[in-house]
Amino acid sequence: MHGDGNGWTWCAHGHRHWGVHGAAGLMVRSLDAHGEPRILMQHRASWTAHGDTWGLPGGARDSHESPHEAALREAAEETGIVGGSVQLVDELVDDHGGWSYVTVVAQAPHLLAVRLNAESEALRWVREALVDQLRLHPGFARTWPRLRALGRAG
Numbered sequence: 001m002h003g004d005g006n007g008w009t010w011c012a013h014g015h016r017h018w019g020v021h022g023a024a025g026l027m028v029r030s031l032d033a034h035g036e037p038r039i040l041m042q043h044r045a046s047w048t049a050h051g052d053t054w055g056l057p058g059g060a061r062d063s064h065e066s067p068h069e070a071a072l073r074e075a076a077e078e079t080g081i082v083g084g085s086v087q088l089v090d091e092l093v094d095d096h097g098g099w100s101y102v103t104v105v106a107q108a109p110h111l112l113a114v115r116l117n118a119e120s121e122a123l124r125w126v127r128e129a130l131v132d133q134l135r136l137h138p139g140f141a142r143t144w145p146r147l148r149a150l151g152r153a154g
Contacts, residue, residue, distance in 0.1 A: 005060035005070075012097025018049045018060055022100045024070040025058020028086055029151040030108040032125070038111060039131055039151070042078060043122040052121070055137035056103065057081075059119075067091065067102035079123055080115040081108075090150045094143050101139060105150045 005021045017023065028040040046052045057078040061070040068091070072083040086106035094101045114123045126134065128151075132144060140147075 002062060005062040005065075007060070009099060011099040015096060017096065017099050017101075019099070019101075021061045021063050021065075022067070022102070023058060023060050024065075024067040024074065024102045024104065025056040026071040026075040026081075026086075026104050026106055027056050027147055027151060028075070028081065028106045028108050028112070029128070030111050030125070032111055037128040037151070038125040039128055040079065040081075040108075040112075040114065041124050041126045041131065041134065042120050043124070044137065045119050045121055048119055050137045050139075052135070053137040053140075054126075054131075054134040055140040057120075057123075058101075058103070067093075068104050071102065071104040078117050078119055081112055085109075085112055092143055092147055092150060094139065103143060103147055105147065107151075 005019050007020045009020045032038050041054050042057050043054050044051050057075045059074040075081050086108050088106050090105040092103045111125045
């Protein structure tokens with residue numbers, strides 16, 4: 001059922017997470033006109049979980065969705081990017097014991113146009129080398145080194 005994943009839950013480590021069935025996000029990587037790798041980053045609205053931080057478009061998985069389906073749905077809702085405009089190349093599962101966040105790694109053929117929704121203060125194609133200089137969502141900050149390597153391999 002659409003929206004049945006919205007809500008807070010606890011993992012085996014005693015941490016509170018958004019997404020009763022887990023959560024998923026989409027990391028889109030592309031090259032700019034100078035061949036510089038860029039990552040589509042979302043400045044999260046202040047009212048969201050870990051608001052006013054930078055991360056990837058994503059959110060709660062519904063019970064009927066695979067992580068890939070949830071990541072693509074969330075990206076479409078939050079950025080306007082649709083699945084057919086990117087190539088899925090890998091995924092990273094951040095398992096917290098009874099709850100997980102799956103980041104789907106994708107390549108885009110060029111810097112795609114994006115549109116904001118209410119969950120974002122901004123969307124920006126950030127130079128890959130500068131991502132870790134942003135105020136990052138804590139979950140994304142922990143996984144960024146591994147995600148960066150996956151994006152390069154794709």
